[in-house]
Amino acid sequence: MTIKDKTAIVGIGQTPFAKSLGGTELALACRAIKAALDDAGIHPSEVDGLSSFTLEDGVEVDVARNLGMGDITFFSQIAYGGGAGCGVVGHAAMAVATGQARVAVAWRSRKRGARASRPWSQTRDRVGGLGEWSRPWGLVRPVDEIAMLARRAMHEFGLTRDHLANAAVAFRAHANRNPAALMYEKPLTREDYFAGRWISEPLCLYDNCLETDGAVACVIVTTERARDLPQPPVLIHSFGQGINRQHQVMTNYHGDDPLMGPAWACQEVLWRNADFGPEDVKVAQLYDAFSPLIPLSLEGYGFCKRGEGGPFTDDGNIQWPDGRLPVNTSGGGMSEAYVHGFNLIAEGVRQIRGTSTCQVEGADTSLVTSGEGVPTSALLLRSDSR
Amino acid sequence: MIAAPPLPLITETSAPFWEAAARGELRVQACASCGRLRFPPRPVCPWCQSFESEWPLMSGRATVWSYVVPHPPLLPAFQPLAPYNVIVVALDEDPTIRMVGNLLASAGGAINEIDPATIRIGEPVSVVFQQVADDVHLPRWVRAR
Numbered sequence: 313m314t315i316k317d318k319t320a321i322v323g324i325g326q327t328p329f330a331k332s333l334g335g336t337e338l339a340l341a342c343r344a345i346k347a348a349l350d351d352a353g354i355h356p357s358e359v360d361g362l363s364s365f366t367l368e369d370g371v372e373v374d375v376a377r378n379l380g381m382g383d384i385t386f387f388s389q390i391a392y393g394g395g396a397g398c399g400v401v402g403h404a405a406m407a408v409a410t411g412q413a414r415v416a417v418a419w420r421s422r423k424r425g426a427r428a429s430r431p432w433s434q435t436r437d438r439v440g441g442l443g444e445w446s447r448p449w450g451l452v453r454p455v456d457e458i459a460m461l462a463r464r465a466m467h468e469f470g471l472t473r474d475h476l477a478n479a480a481v482a483f484r485a486h487a488n489r490n491p492a493a494l495m496y497e498k499p500l501t502r503e504d505y506f507a508g509r510w511i512s513e514p515l516c517l518y519d520n521c522l523e524t525d526g527a528v529a530c531v532i533v534t535t536e537r538a539r540d541l542p543q544p545p546v547l548i549h550s551f552g553q554g555i556n557r558q559h560q561v562m563t564n565y566h567g568d569d570p571l572m573g574p575a576w577a578c579q580e581v582l583w584r585n586a587d588f589g590p591e592d593v594k595v596a597q598l599y600d601a602f603s604p605l606i607p608l609s610l611e612g613y614g615f616c617k618r619g620e621g622g623p624f625t626d627d628g629n630i631q632w633p634d635g636r637l638p639v640n641t642s643g644g645g646m647s648e649a650y651v652h653g654f655n656l657i658a659e660g661v662r663q664i665r666g667t668s669t670c671q672v673e674g675a676d677t678s679l680v681t682s683g684e685g686v687p688t689s690a691l692l693l694r695s696d697s698r
Numbered sequence: 699m700i701a702a703p704p705l706p707l708i709t710e711t712s713a714p715f716w717e718a719a720a721r722g723e724l725r726v727q728a729c730a731s732c733g734r735l736r737f738p739p740r741p742v743c744p745w746c747q748s749f750e751s752e753w754p755l756m757s758g759r760a761t762v763w764s765y766v767v768p769h770p771p772l773l774p775a776f777q778p779l780a781p782y783n784v785i786v787v788a789l790d791e792d793p794t795i796r797m798v799g800n801l802l803a804s805a806g807g808a809i810n811e812i813d814p815a816t817i818r819i820g821e822p823v824s825v826v827f828q829q830v831a832d833d834v835h836l837p838r839w840v841r842a843r
Binding site for chain 2: 427432433434435436437438439440441442444445446447448450451452453456459461463464509510511512513514558560565566568570
């Protein structure tokens with residue numbers, strides 16, 4: 313038994329994205345969820361399933377009693393930050409497909425626009441866990457951890473800064489068409505990219521995602537019910553989660569092959585339960601907290617061979633409208649907003665609905681991934697008519 | 699933000715590493731049953747599921763596996779040192795045993811004295827220890843002669 317095509321995303325909602333928004337994370341979560349339910353044409357009192365990140369500030373009980381939800385019969389949380397997003401939706405889909413819930417809501421609300429809100433800046437004087445083996449030497453921020461893998465990929469596979477610039481420039485061009493994007497009115501040229509200040513060599517400012525206040529939510533029901541609702545159903549065709557063998561979160565330097573991350577475990581179940589493969593994916597939203605995750609994800613999810621993720625981005629291949637696989641068509645985490653990758657899920661849905669500001673013609677399949685480099689997840693979406 | 703560099707929170711599992719470091723020894727946990735090395739230390743051998751471990755002495759020789767050069771914004775203790783280097787080394791005994799460290803110009807040097815442009819992946823390095831707290835001697839690395 314699989315959950316293939318049994319459930320659909322029928323509503324998406326989001327707050328504005330900004331460096332600073334009023335209201336608590338709970339209030340933002342409720343706004344996004346209410347917007348998603350309105351989009352779906354479903355009253356909050358019908359919601360009986362809730363799926364969220366462990367990092368969420370507004371927990372299920374608060375969301376449910378604020379929005380006037382009824383009895384909740386399924387709730388679940390997933391850890392590991394940016395790797396959780398698609399998994400949160402996947403758990404909601406499994407709950408609906410198996411009858412544990414009838415109307416499930418998944419969301420992420422996050423206020424990280426302010427500098428003081430960055431977790432690395434709150435490092436304690438004594439660090440346990442994995443940080444015991446990295447922080448004392450000055451490897452403190454997520455960007456430092458990923459830069460270490462990027463440098464190794466440059467050495468091992470010939471990844472270049474030009475490849476990383478391909479991603480930064482393409483996503484910015486997409487954001488420049490998306491009025492909801494933080495970078496809507498801010499173009500980025502290749503020259504701008506190379507003039508960007510270093511953050512952690514070999515990564516510069518434009519290899520990093522934005523830091524954003526904002527929330528995004530979606531609503532999941534059975535495909536059968538979805539056909540009676542106002543929006544075109546976006547079917548959850550396949551879903552995967554992945555922790556690869558001997559994985560270590562972020563500082564994944566200790567396995568046999570640190571450049572094969574959790575995406576490699578996730579893709580196995582994702583494609584195993586799907587009726588089509590990477591060559592049939594029309595558009596992809598790939599988690600982009602840092603630009604090197606793009607080539608690593610292209611490789612992990614099977615769009616190219618190992619080591620060819622960098623060259624895959626050449627010749628405008630990931631840029632709308634002419635690229636063979638347009639990626640992050642709303643601007644992604646690097647140019648739309650960084651809502652822990654949940655905005656990528658909303659864009660994956662818009663592509664299937666045909667309402668993206670960088671709409672891929674005939675997009676009847678769409679891949680969305682969550683963070684590579686941490687325990688991760690992915691969703692394969694498709695139209696009802698494919 | 700904390701003023702001093704962060705220090706390890708030494709646990710029952712990691713104490714043998716730090717106690718050895720305080721004696722100027724690089725020791726890595728190994729399975730007492732199958733002998734395979736593992737790092738960071740943990741209670742069970744993932745290769746044979748034994749709960750028994752030992753801490754053999756390493757040669758202290760390694761090669762640079764990768765490196766980064768952090769720039770601000772950083773924790774206050776690292777900000778004045780930037781740009782500095784952080785390296786990952788692969789131990790000669792088992793190149794899948796990789797550790798985060800810094801490359802120094804000399805055993806007593808600072809983490810920002812090597813010109814990052816001269817760092818090469820694959821170059822051989824040797825361990826040195828620097829005391830940074832009563833109970834913490836950090837393994838760092840100098841170029842092998």
